[in-house]
Amino acid sequence: MNQGPGIAVKKRVFISAGELSGDMHGASLISEIQKQLHGTTVHFSGLGGNLMAEQGFKSLYDIKELATVGFVDVIKKYGFFKKVIADCVKFVKDTNPDVVVLIDYPGFNIRLAEELKEFYKNRIIYYISPQLWAWHERRVNKIRKFTDKMLVVFPFEVDFYKKHSVDAVYVGHPLVKKIRNFLDTAPPAVKKVSDEKIITILPGSREGEIRQHMPVIIEVLKLVKKQFKLRVNISAAPGNLAVINEFSESIREYNVVTGSMYNYIQNSDLVLTKAGTSTMECALIGTPHLIFYKTSPFNYYLLKPIVKVNKLGIVNIISGKDVIKEFVQNDFTPENVYNEAVKIIADPEYRNGMKKDLSKVWEILGNTDASAVAAQMIIEEAQL
Secondary structure (H helix, E strand, C coil): CCCCCCCCEEEEEEEEECCCHHHHHHHHHHHHHHHCCCEEEEEEEEECHHHHHHHCEEEEHHHHHHHHHHHHHHCCHHHHHHHHHHHHHHHCCCCCCCCCEEECCCHHHHHHHHCCCCCCCCEEEEEEECCCCEEEEEHHHHHHHHHHHEHHHHHHHHHHHHHHHCCCHHHHHHCHHHHHHHHHHHCCCCCCCCEEEECCCEEEEHHHHHHHHHHHHHHHHHHCCCCEEEEEEEEHHHEEEEHHHHHHHCCCCCCCCCCCCCHHHCCCCEEECCCCCHHHHHHHHHCCCEEEEEEHHHHHHHHHHCCCCCCCCCCHHHCCCCCCEEEEEHHHHHHHHHHHHHHHCHHHHHHHHHHHHHHHHHHHCCCCCHHHHHHHHHHHHCCC
8 A cells, every 4th residue: 555745654575585586586576566665665674685685675694595406405404494494484573574475486485484374464475486387286285375375477377276276366477577678678789700600508596507517518519619600608697606617727718797698698599598597588588599407316316206397498388399409417418409509500490480489488478567566466465
């Protein structure tokens, strides 16, 4: 509820976002809540990153400390996560925020919701659903029991939650507005040498992922260089530059980028991306790409029995067909990736067919401003 001019009403919003993508979505959400509650003083706190901090958010921990890859990392950091949850619970008890908002990060956030529900009487809202339809479907029972509303970012998720008697509303995908703004204001295309091919690498944002992926990627680039003149861009989140630099001898002729990758993605002939948020970014920008993912054998064989879908790329899942090739675990070899990379670069018919399929993602997701809709629903649900 908006307040009249000159009335300074203090509200508190607790947000838990444990990953870099959650930090990005959380920052947009905070901005929209502030915009819609322009006559209200709102204190935002919880777990977030640098982007949320730029919006005035106060984080109890640096989310870089929360990054894990697979079960082994979780087990190693079990005591730490237990402490983080305990500190979050104490903070909520002490401050009694008007609403708690959980952003993705299911292993942590579902447990946090369970702890909070024992005493917290206000609304617990989950924004950006964990992919329970893909794996760990049994967690939906805890979602139903410990949260009050799901704000989902894919249309089919509404039906999934309805089947499990969970109140869910489609608010749009938060990347839609972000990518649309980029495409509308993007600078002119980069000038290329006539026979030059540009490849952009998105190896992941976590240290473990980078160490698993980069050795294979380096070998792929060696193979592709035998056939094409290359310009290569490699994404490195600022906090992970040291990990990328572990491969400095092999990538010294390539461009390591620590900022936004959108311009590089748009101007590339091909993107090689880790499975995750970046696959959606590549799809919405419209650049042909391939998807890879590799974890330790122990993590993989623990995960495989509980995964319900045979695709990691969300583009393939929402399209209902194999738009983008995926190379997972043992299939992630230099030879396999090289063959697909060359096909995308050198076969115009194949490349154009992929671009046509990628353009349909916009039709599926629509043009809804997810952050604005989610902010409005949180304000209404919490009566801010």
